[in-house]
Amino acid sequence: MGTRQYVIRKIVQAVITLVAILVFNFFLFRVWSPGDPVTFLTRGQGAQISLEERAELISEYGLDKPVFGQFVEYMEDTATGKLGASSFYQGEAVTSIFWRFLPPTLLLVGISTAISMVVGIWMGIRSGWRRGSSFDRFSMFFSLILYSMPEFWLGMLLLLLFSTALGWFPVGGRVSTSVSSMGTLEYITDVAEHLFLPVLTLALGYLGEFYLLMRSSLLDVLGEDYITTARAKGLLERNVLNRHAVRNALLPTVTLIALSFGYVIGGAITVEVVFSYQGLGLLTYTAIVSKDYWLLQGLFLFFSVAVIGFNLVSDLVYAYLDPRVREA
Amino acid sequence: MQTPPLHVGAEPPFGPTLEDEEPSPPPGSPRQITWARRRAAVRRFWVAFRNDNMGVAGLTILVFFICVTIYAVFADKTGLSITEATGPRLTPPSLEYPFGTDDQGRSVLTLTLHGSKISLLVGLSATVITMVIGSAVGLIAGFRGGWLDQLLMRITDWGLVIPWLMLAISLASIFGQSLFMIILVIGLTTWPSTARLVRSQTLSVKERPYVERARALGASNWHLVTRHVLPNVMPVIMANTVLIVAIAILSETALSFLGLGDPLSKSWGSILERASNGGAATQGAWWWLGAPGLCIVLVVLAFTMIGFALDQIINPRLRER
Numbered sequence: 001m002g003t004r005q006y007v008i009r010k011i012v013q014a015v016i017t018l019v020a021i022l023v024f025n026f027f028l029f030r031v032w033s034p035g036d037p038v039t040f041l042t043r044g045q046g047a048q049i050s051l052e053e054r055a056e057l058i059s060e061y062g063l064d065k066p067v068f069g070q071f072v073e074y075m076e077d078t079a080t081g082k083l084g085a086s087s088f089y090q091g092e093a094v095t096s097i098f099w100r101f102l103p104p105t106l107l108l109v110g111i112s113t114a115i116s117m118v119v120g121i122w123m124g125i126r127s128g129w130r131r132g133s134s135f136d137r138f139s140m141f142f143s144l145i146l147y148s149m150p151e152f153w154l155g156m157l158l159l160l161l162f163s164t165a166l167g168w169f170p171v172g173g174r175v176s177t178s179v180s181s182m183g184t185l186e187y188i189t190d191v192a193e194h195l196f197l198p199v200l201t202l203a204l205g206y207l208g209e210f211y212l213l214m215r216s217s218l219l220d221v222l223g224e225d226y227i228t229t230a231r232a233k234g235l236l237e238r239n240v241l242n243r244h245a246v247r248n249a250l251l252p253t254v255t256l257i258a259l260s261f262g263y264v265i266g267g268a269i270t271v272e273v274v275f276s277y278q279g280l281g282l283l284t285y286t287a288i289v290s291k292d293y294w295l296l297q298g299l300f301l302f303f304s305v306a307v308i309g310f311n312l313v314s315d316l317v318y319a320y321l322d323p324r325v326r327e328a
Numbered sequence: 329m330q331t332p333p334l335h336v337g338a339e340p341p342f343g344p345t346l347e348d349e350e351p352s353p354p355p356g357s358p359r360q361i362t363w364a365r366r367r368a369a370v371r372r373f374w375v376a377f378r379n380d381n382m383g384v385a386g387l388t389i390l391v392f393f394i395c396v397t398i399y400a401v402f403a404d405k406t407g408l409s410i411t412e413a414t415g416p417r418l419t420p421p422s423l424e425y426p427f428g429t430d431d432q433g434r435s436v437l438t439l440t441l442h443g444s445k446i447s448l449l450v451g452l453s454a455t456v457i458t459m460v461i462g463s464a465v466g467l468i469a470g471f472r473g474g475w476l477d478q479l480l481m482r483i484t485d486w487g488l489v490i491p492w493l494m495l496a497i498s499l500a501s502i503f504g505q506s507l508f509m510i511i512l513v514i515g516l517t518t519w520p521s522t523a524r525l526v527r528s529q530t531l532s533v534k535e536r537p538y539v540e541r542a543r544a545l546g547a548s549n550w551h552l553v554t555r556h557v558l559p560n561v562m563p564v565i566m567a568n569t570v571l572i573v574a575i576a577i578l579s580e581t582a583l584s585f586l587g588l589g590d591p592l593s594k595s596w597g598s599i600l601e602r603a604s605n606g607g608a609a610t611q612g613a614w615w616w617l618g619a620p621g622l623c624i625v626l627v628v629l630a631f632t633m634i635g636f637a638l639d640q641i642i643n644p645r646l647r648e649r
Contacts, residue, residue: 020486028498148574148628150581153600153621159609160617171610259488266493270582274604284494288501288586296498303494311489 006319014312021304026074029297031067083301084294088286094298097283104174105279108195109268112202113257120207121253124214128249129241131219140215143208151205152270158197159274169197172276198275205267206260213256218249251322258307258314265303376641383637389630393623397448400441421615428615430599431606439599440619446595447627450511451577457515458522458572463565465519466526471534471553481527487520493582500588507590514579522568526561533560563642571635574628581624596620 058064065073077083083094123143127136146154163171170176176190221227222245230244231237265281272281280299287295356364377383421428427436469480499513533539539556547555583589584597585604599620603609608616 016482017486017489021490028502032502144629144632145625148578148625148632150578150585150597150600150621150624152582152585152604153617153624156600156604156609156617157621160612160614164610164612263492265491266582269493269497270585273586274609284497285586288497288588291501293502296501300494300498303491304489307489307491 003319007316010312010315010319014308017308018305021301021308022075022078023071025297025301025304026071028300029293030070030074078301083298086287086292086295088290088292088295094295097295098280098298098302101278101280101283104277105268105272105281108198108202108272108277108279109261109264111195112199113206113260113264115199115203116206117210117253117257119203120210121214121250123207124211125218125241125246125249127211128215128218128222129245136215139211143211146204147208147212149205150270151201151267152274154205155198155201155271155274158201162197170194174278194275194277198271198277201271201274202264202267205271206264209256209260209263210253213252214249217252218245221245221249224248251318254314254318254321258310261307261310265307373641377637380637380640382633383640386630386633386637389626390634393444393448393627393630396441397444400445427619428613430602430616431608431613436599436616436619439594440596440623443594443596443599443620444623446507446590446593447577447580447597447624450507450514450580450595451573451627453511454514454518454576454580455569455573457512458518458576459565459569461515462519462522462568463526463561465523467530467553467558467561469523470527470530471549471557477527480523484520484523487517488524490517492517492579496579496583497586497588500583505588505590507593510580510583510589513583514576518572518575518579522565522572525568526565529561529564530557533557536560563638567635567638567642570631570638574631574635577624577628577631596624 081095083098085091086094086097089097123139127133127139130136159171163169170193172194174191174194175187176182176194182190227240227244230240235243268279269281269284271277272279273285276282280302283295284299286292287299419429427440429435430439465480465484469477469484496513496517499516500509503509503513534557539552542552542556580589580595581597581600584595585601587601589595589598589601600617603613603617603620606613606616608614
């Protein structure tokens with residue numbers, strides 16, 4: 001009973017947030033933006049756009065209608081995946097550009113989040129279990145430094161050291177230019193070589209968050225009565241930690257994965273710029289620099305939808321793992 | 329172990345309470361008693377802060393950077409303009425240019441010195457906006473409750489969900505790139521977490537007996553909020569403020585790095601943007617990105633350490649750690 005209500009409530013909330021994002025996106029790029037929407041959205045093309053093309057755009061996106069009519073048209077367009085045409089990519093549909101740039105970013109963000117999660121949680125457990133040990137103090141210091149570092153600066157340092165000075169890794173890009181003449185194995189090695197430094201940068205950049213959360217969460221749990229009970233029963237310390245403490249302490253990290261996703265995207269934008277890694281982050285940078293507003297609003301919409309989706313999934317997973325949440 | 333929370337001037341103005349290790353307040357008017365109490369609270373706070381190594385280290389770094397910034401504002405008049413670039417291009421550190429020069433022959437030391445002004449200005453101003461919006465929303469939502477609370481918290485949750493850098497990028501690229509816009513954009517994208525924090529603290533303070541007593545004595549909502557709730561929420565707001573400065577400085581850095589900063593002013597972030605576009609990393613010009621980056625790390629670290637220390641002192645639950 002409680003579970004079903006909880007799931008429905010979370011889904012309804014996510015849908016409301018989604019609609020709010022859509023409305024906000026509409027107002028931000030078409031109503032509040034300076035000048036009339038057509039001039040604004042096509043600014044990247046400069047004077048190249050002819051009067052006929054302009055009229056065509058106006059009728060295609062219903063920009064001559066009153067605001068409400070425009071909004072209806074915009075919602076229809078968005079629902080059918082018609083997000084406009086990029087000026088930078090010579091009129092290619094934003095959706096198709098987007099699908100082209102998505103896989104590299106998924107790879108980058110996925111691998112680096114997985115690494116920082118596993119390492120951060122492991123460090124957090126060790127640190128919290130032996131509080132005040134030299135390992136604890138060192139990792140605390142280390143993660144504070146990493147937290148204070150802009151990811152792109154860390155990326156530039158790694159690039160300087162490992163690519164420029166030592167020459168171990170390529171200086172940027174997603175694959176080498178000679179990609180067409182490669183065998184499968186060679187191709188995979190090449191992709192991995194290009195991926196290594198960006199992944200390292202992002203993983204180090206977000207290690208601290210997982211570490212700090214896991215450490216404080218474990219410290220909270222260690223103060224609970226059931227830990228005392230477990231010890232009183234005479235369980236091995238190892239079992240107290242693994243069976244009783246860690247399992248409960250892991251719960252908050254589930255939420256963090258979803259919440260940090262928004263931040264990792266932010267980090268991915270600057271890190272992809274440093275390494276000229278052709279993913280959605282670099283695409284965002286291109287959109288900013290070339291004032292390609294169709295592209296930028298599409299990306300804004302996409303990232304927001306992705307984060308809402310992740311939050312919903314994490315809420316549901318959390319409820320599955322922790323029955324107390326469903327009851328509340 | 330329960331340690332008494334800090335009372336920053338929120339005690340009822342009459343009747344000595346039994347506080348450990350504190351001399352009974354000197355006799356006098358209620359106002360004098362209140363001020364004596366506040367002085368004692370500040371003293372106690374300072375003693376606790378002084379014993380926190382992390383906090384003291386952070387404060388030391390911060391004081392150093394404040395001195396550097398004051399020096400940059402008042403004493404150092406050497407120009408930033410390209411025409412005054414006197415050195416050779418891209419040279420490693422030397423006696424004349426202790427931090428080397430950039431691709432136009434400007435001293436990286438001078439650039440970094442002047443960058444401190446903008447970075448700190450943006451960080452601090454954006455924090456003010458964040459704190460005003462966040463505290464107001466949190467206080468109103470927590471104190472009033474009901475539909476207003478529901479509405480404000482929906483908006484807050486919504487602000488928490490939107491990927492902040494994407495929002496900041498969109499706002500900055502639509503509404504133009506001035507120093508004021510950057511400050512506004514950072515302020516408008518960081519307040520939701522503060523609002524949540526202030527609201528939860530308000531909810532707990534609101535239920536305390538002295539608030540109920542004041543209400544029974546006929547205090548207005550305004551009196552309750554300004555005299556009883558706000559002073560007790562204040563320590564939490566202070567600790568959060570310090571942490572927000574760190575976040576605001578990092579945000580400014582990221583936005584400037586993406587070319588969305590004010591083109592007319594140099595911040596540490598915009599020096600790094602130039603260094604990145606000028607190929608500092610691929611040409612091995614470590615000095616060009618070293619100094620400004622190190623400054624960012626140190627200042628952010630300083631604010632974070634002070635914030636953590638304040639958190640430890642204010643939050644009794646954390647003190648056991």
